[in-house]
Amino acid sequence: MDVVVLVKYVPDPAGTPKLGEDFLVVREGTDGTLDPGDEYAVEAGLRTVEAHGGEVTLVSMGPEVAMTAIRKGLSMGAHRGVLVTDPALRGADALATARxxxxxxxxxxxxLIFTGSESTDGSTGTVPMAVAGILGIPALTFARKVEVAEGAVRIERQTDLGYDVIEAPTPALVSVTASAAEPRYATLKGIMAAKSKPVEQLSLADLGLDAAAVAPTQRVVGITPAPSKGPGEIVQDGDGAVARIVDLLVEAKVI
Known part of the structure; x- marks a missing residue:
């Protein structure tokens, strides 16, 4: 079974992302890592090939420093990686990324293609479905459990009220939640082995794409800090308390 896992290099979640003058996240020269959400996808892919045979290929897009994310996935046990990097991709939006x-x-x-549910930096959650749409394959999203059989994949999709059981023929794309599979830790042996595993580096030209085809259709034109919260108000019991509470709820547009 040939399994692909889409992974992303993101700024260290424990740090504070830096924005450049163009309001884009600065990725070069900053601490970064494999997106924590993608670790669950890597684990799901590894468990699939361990049960059914095959190999796991990691595919990522980003600057050359994104190789860090691929190497971490390889140290977990993935077999090979593919990194698409090109200066024309700076500032790519979700649709361009999906293409x-x-x-x-x-x-x-x-x-099968495994992905996380959303990245920790952009948090759009739209790339997995867009990739599936472009490839013309089913997208099974928010999986908390994945079962693979011959020619089909079944998931339990997490919902607010419980879960739905969804099944589709393969090839298919599955986005997983943190409940799907606890990521394994990379062993020293795995870390050393990752250094010699093959990683193919591609440009837009290698994919037969030109810059115009993946030009962003949206861009950030400004950043405004969130307004600071004022002090709360304590409504004392007594005449007029109910009326004041109602007024506050109206001001907050709750009612």
Whole structure:
């Protein structure tokens, strides 16, 4: 079984992301790592091939420093990586990212694509579905449990009230939640082995794409700090208390 896991290099979640003058996140020269949400996807992919045979390929898009994220996934046990990096991709939005990732995935046969539910930096949560749409395959999202059988994949989709059982034929894309599989720790042996595992580096030209095809359709034009919260108000019991509470709820547009 050929499994692909889409992974992303993100600023260290424990730190504070830096923005450049163009309001884009500065990724070069800053501490970064494999997106924590993608670790669950890597684990789901590894468990799938451990149960059914095959290999896991990590696919990422970003600057060359994004190789850090791929190497971490390789140290967990993935077999190979693909990094798409090109100066024209700076500032790429979710749709452009999906087009590039889909083009990279489509170069080879695959049975399943695993992703996280959303990245910790952009948090749009739209890339997985966009990739599936471009590839013309089913998208099974927010999986808390994944079962793979011959020619099909079944998931339990997390909902506010419980879960739905969803099944689709393969090839398919599955986005997983933190409940799907606890990521394994990379062993020293795995870390050393990751250094020699193959990672293919591609440009837009290698994918047959030009800059115009992946130009962002949206951009950040300004940043405004969130307004600070004022002190709360304590409403004392007594005449007029109910009326004051109602007024406060109206001001807050709750009622």
């Amino acid at each position: 590039v990732l889909a083009a990279a995935v489509a170069r080879r046969p695959y049975d």
